[in-house]
Amino acid sequence: MATEGQSPPMSWRDSYRGMSSDNIKGLILALSSSLFIGASFIVKKKGLKKAGASGIRAGVGGYSYLYEPLWWVGMITMIVGEIANFAAYAFAPAILVTPLGALSIIISAVLAHIILRERLHIFGILGCALCVVGSTTIVLHAPQERGIESVTEVWDLAMEPGFLLYAALVITAVFILIFHFIPQYGQTHIMVYIGVCSLVGSLSVMSVKALGIALKLTLSGMNQLVYPQTWVFTLVVITCVLTQMNYLNKALDTFNTAVVSPIYYVMFTSLTILASVIMFKDWDRQSPTQVVTEMCGFVTILGGTFLLHRTKDMVDGLPTSMSSMRLSKHADEDGIDGEGIPLRRQDSSRSP
Numbered sequence: 001m002a003t004e005g006q007s008p009p010m011s012w013r014d015s016y017r018g019m020s021s022d023n024i025k026g027l028i029l030a031l032s033s034s035l036f037i038g039a040s041f042i043v044k045k046k047g048l049k050k051a052g053a054s055g056i057r058a059g060v061g062g063y064s065y066l067y068e069p070l071w072w073v074g075m076i077t078m079i080v081g082e083i084a085n086f087a088a089y090a091f092a093p094a095i096l097v098t099p100l101g102a103l104s105i106i107i108s109a110v111l112a113h114i115i116l117r118e119r120l121h122i123f124g125i126l127g128c129a130l131c132v133v134g135s136t137t138i139v140l141h142a143p144q145e146r147g148i149e150s151v152t153e154v155w156d157l158a159m160e161p162g163f164l165l166y167a168a169l170v171i172t173a174v175f176i177l178i179f180h181f182i183p184q185y186g187q188t189h190i191m192v193y194i195g196v197c198s199l200v201g202s203l204s205v206m207s208v209k210a211l212g213i214a215l216k217l218t219l220s221g222m223n224q225l226v227y228p229q230t231w232v233f234t235l236v237v238i239t240c241v242l243t244q245m246n247y248l249n250k251a252l253d254t255f256n257t258a259v260v261s262p263i264y265y266v267m268f269t270s271l272t273i274l275a276s277v278i279m280f281k282d283w284d285r286q287s288p289t290q291v292v293t294e295m296c297g298f299v300t301i302l303g304g305t306f307l308l309h310r311t312k313d314m315v316d317g318l319p320t321s322m323s324s325m326r327l328s329k330h331a332d333e334d335g336i337d338g339e340g341i342p343l344r345r346q347d348s349s350r351s352p
Contacts, residue, residue: 134304
């Protein structure tokens, strides 16, 4: 029995207020985005295989896939997924939306197992389960979306000293990587290209979120297109996305995709969460317990992502010698050695 003047202890039902309507909308859009993007990889691969059977394969410079309707279905599916992802940032904080991108990896792996008959190893299944557990943890403990009534409020947040310092450090680091490290180490060190993509990507997500908020308010009757800040954010989005695409393509052309994907996901997501925490002050509205729980969920997703990628070529019951032969075969095809270490592509290497 509680003593007089002392309130009874709160149960977990009282302390958990549930998700806001905006967070739920953002969650649904983020999940839809992962579904469309994950499925698009499978559809595009089916289209590439079908086109390669009757023409020159894309891997050796052919473009017959451009005449394959199935490939275009996959491309349209991916575009729809990216649009849904863009819209998700307008409703939910980046700390909720960005980590959920790992679910597209799960969807792609499961569909590849079902449709393409690609073997999903037991450790791959465990990796998928870890991603689901981590994503669920983040969803249940994500902060509520900050109430914003105008794009000028987002601009004021971007102009605060903390985020200006972060943006200045990012831009400085990007220029150093592009003009100093890429000419010397771009073809041999995977972190150089991915570093540029991830750093620029954290700024692009903040601008995408600002632009998404502006469009959401405009569609609700409060025109934000009259503010110059909206067009500044649009220019930043275009510049950052083009830079990301350029250097991500360089990374994918130089190194093995199975190595690029998880490293890029980890760096991009980590820097995006950091940028969101600095700019939108997501953690100021949460208790230390919630913050630690979110970080545990994020680490769980990272573990699942790495496990899924690291074991994607494993086969149950395969002897060590045969496993080594299998890895050697993939090394010849994909440009990685038996330990999964990325090597330079022969056509990309420079003569001394």
